[in-house]
Amino acid sequence: MFNSNVFDYISVLDKAADASWMRHIALSNNNSNVTTPGYKRQDVAFESELRKALGSCRHESMDAKVARVKGMSVRPVAYTDYSNLSYRLDGNNVDPDTEPVMLAENQLKYQGLMAAINNEFQNLQTVLK
Numbered sequence: 001m002f003n004s005n006v007f008d009y010i011s012v013l014d015k016a017a018d019a020s021w022m023r024h025i026a027l028s029n030n031n032s033n034v035t036t037p038g039y040k041r042q043d044v045a046f047e048s049e050l051r052k053a054l055g056s057c058r059h060e061s062m063d064a065k066v067a068r069v070k071g072m073s074v075r076p077v078a079y080t081d082y083s084n085l086s087y088r089l090d091g092n093n094v095d096p097d098t099e100p101v102m103l104a105e106n107q108l109k110y111q112g113l114m115a116a117i118n119n120e121f122q123n124l125q126t127v128l129k
Contacts, residue, residue, distance in 0.1 A: 006124065008066045012050075012074075013117045019046030019076035020110040026078060027103040030094050037090035040083050041099070046076040 023044040033039040053074045054065045085093045 005063065005067050008063070008069075010117060010120050012066055012069050013113055013120065015074060015076075016046065016050065017110060017113040017117065019044060020106055020113055022046075022076050022078065023106050024103070024110065027099060027106055030099050031103060034092070034094045034096045034099065037092060039092045039094060041081045041094045042078060043081045044076045044078050046074075049074050049077065 023046070026042040026044050030039075030041045050069070053069045053072050055068075057065075082093050087093055087095060
C-alpha cells in the first residue's frame with residue numbers, strides 16, 4: 001500500500017486552528033468580564049506545547065518533525081493567567097487596554113491558519129488534476 005504523509009501538515013494546522021478558536025473564546029470571555037469583580041483572565045497555551053513537540057534538533061527536517069507531531073497528542077491547555085495579580089481593588093486582573101489587542105492578534109492568527117489549510121488543500125487539488 002502507498003504510504004503518504006501528505007496530511008501531516010494539515011493535521012498540525014488543524015490542531016493549531018482549534019487552539020486558536022479556543023483562545024478566541026477565552027479572550028472573548030475576558031472582554032465580557034472586564035468589569036466583573038473577582039474575575040481572573042483566562043488564556044490558552046498551544047504554541048509552547050507545539051514548540052516542545054517539534055523539538056529543537058537542527059539536524060532533523062521539518063517534515064520529520066511534523067510527522068512526529070501528528071502522532072502525538074499536542075493539545076491546547078486552558079489556564080488562569082496571573083491568578084494572584086489584580087489591576088483593581090475588586091480583584092479583577094483583566095487589562096481593558098490589552099485584551100482587545102490580544103483578541104485582534106488571535107483573529108489574524110486564525111485567519112492565517114485557515115488560509116494555510118486552504119492552501120494545502122489547493123495544492124492537493126492541483127496534484128490530483
